[in-house]
Amino acid sequence: MKGDHYVLLPSGVLAFGDGLREQNVDERVKSWQENITNIAFFLILAGSRTAEIEGISAAGSTPVSRRYTAVADAELLLRGPLFPNRWPLPPLPAGVSPALISYVASRFLKIKPTVISAGLLQSPPFNHVSLESPEIGPARCLSSGNAMEITRVKLLLDGGFKIGKKLKKSLLVTECVPGGTSTAFAVLSGLGINVNGLISGSYRNPPTELKKKLVNQGLKAANLKKNPSSVALMAAVGDPFQPIAVGLLLGAIESGQDVLLGGGCQMLAVLSLALNEIEPESRSEFVGKILIGTTSWLVDETLSSAKNRNSFIHLMDHVASHFKVNLLGLASGYRFNESNQKVLRDYEIGYVKEGVGAGALSLLAQIKGLTQKEMVERCDVEVGNLFKSKNEKTCHGI
Structure with a gap:
């Protein structure tokens, strides 16, 4: 990797962030290694009308297809590519759903998530927890400011806090929220953190200007007072995933658990919203039990305006600096250069990058x-199964 401070651990995992200076990374990794089969693993599915803005997200090639991305991805993670899924995976501009990577990793680990659902247009065809009436539907577009x-x-x-x-064991939080990077x-902008040019997305070249325009519209329309509460901010420009995840995080830390936030800027937003509600003198101790877990593709990314710095690490540094804490991240070191499947090699040229807990689980x-070799081989096989399943459905007129 180029650029910022990181350490390659013996397992092949990358560790990065200012937390490297003060935390015993080997000890923390060993703790997770020893407790992998005994973790509370949650997948939060949520919907926002923000995802229906043309060109905002590649988590589905069309605004309509993005309405069922979350349920389709969850089905793939839970049941695998050969199961006759109720909701088809939406077409993507390139690559394959990160839920496939998550499926391979979680199968190896022998763990499955508890799914929490909020703001979806469909009722998920699998066991899930609802913290509100499913009829409420998606959040409004963030540009509304409401x-x-x-x-x-x-x-x-x-609900998340309770x-x-x-919890009596370590917490892993993952998500699938089309439009969630927006x-x-x-x-993050509403908290006063400078994130311009540092927020990624599922596109190879994220639509930064479009996101910026929507965010400016939303924050202007919301007319929030200075230093808004996290609740006010989420109500103005957030999505249903955020309050659930913030609640889970605050509750888990209160019960003394270690936490792995599986994702990219969405998890940094959750952590920031939680830190915003904590007394400044308690923040360092709070983050001492939290790790951000993501993929090497996201950590590798350098967005054009980020002056050749690894954008995600730079963003994490901005959050750390804003709250005067040292954050620690881990990234899976797997690469797909040697994959036989083009949709997996697409990850190496900047498509998809992260989602559905792919980084944390891998x-x-x-x-x-x-x-590395086993991971690529297993993912290759499952992509083959996915294509086989799709072809069979086509042949049967489904």
Whole structure:
């Protein structure tokens, strides 16, 4: 890797961030390695009308297809590519759903998530937890400055907190929220953190100017007071995933658990929203139990305006500096250069990059001993199964 400070660990996982200076990384990695089969693993699915803006997201090639991305990805993670899924994976401009990587890794680890659903247009055809009436539907577009009612945000936050507080084991949080990098951009900006040119997305070249325009519209329309509360900010320009994840995080830390936030800028937004609600003198201790877990593709990315610095690490540094804490991240070291499947090699040229916990689950698999060669071989097989399943459905007129 080029650019910023990072360390290649013996397992092949990359560690990065200012937390390297003060935390015993080997010890923390060993703790996760020893407890992998005994973690509370959550996948949060959520919907926002922000995803229906043309050109905002590649998590589905069309605004309509992005309405069912979350359910389709969750089905793939839970059941694998050969299961006759109720919701088809949406067409992508390139690459393949990161849920396939998550499926391979979670199968190796022998763990499955508890799914929490909020703001979807479909009722998921698998066991899931609802913290609100499913009829409420997606959040409004962030550009409205009125994405959700305050009462809704508080309900979701409280629901997440109650689950987190009851935990007796380490927490892994993952998500699938089409348009979620845009709402992350919005809440981070609303907190006064400079994120311009540092927010990624599922496109090879994320539509930064479009996101910036929507965020500016939303924050202007919201007319928030100076130093807004996290609840007010999420209600103005957020999505339903955020309050659930913030609640889970706050509850888990209160119950003394270690936390792995599986994702990119969306998880930095969640961490920032949580830190915003904590007394400044408690923040360093709070982040001492938290790791960000993502993919090497996201950590490698240098967006054009980021002056040749690794954008995600740079963004994490901005968050750390804003709250005067040292954050620690881990990235899976797997690469797909040697893959036989083009849709996997697409990851190496900047498509998709992260999602559905692909980074966190694959780094846990790497820590647990799944080699680079085995990971690529397993992913190649499952892509083959995915194509086989699609072809069979086509042949049967589905």
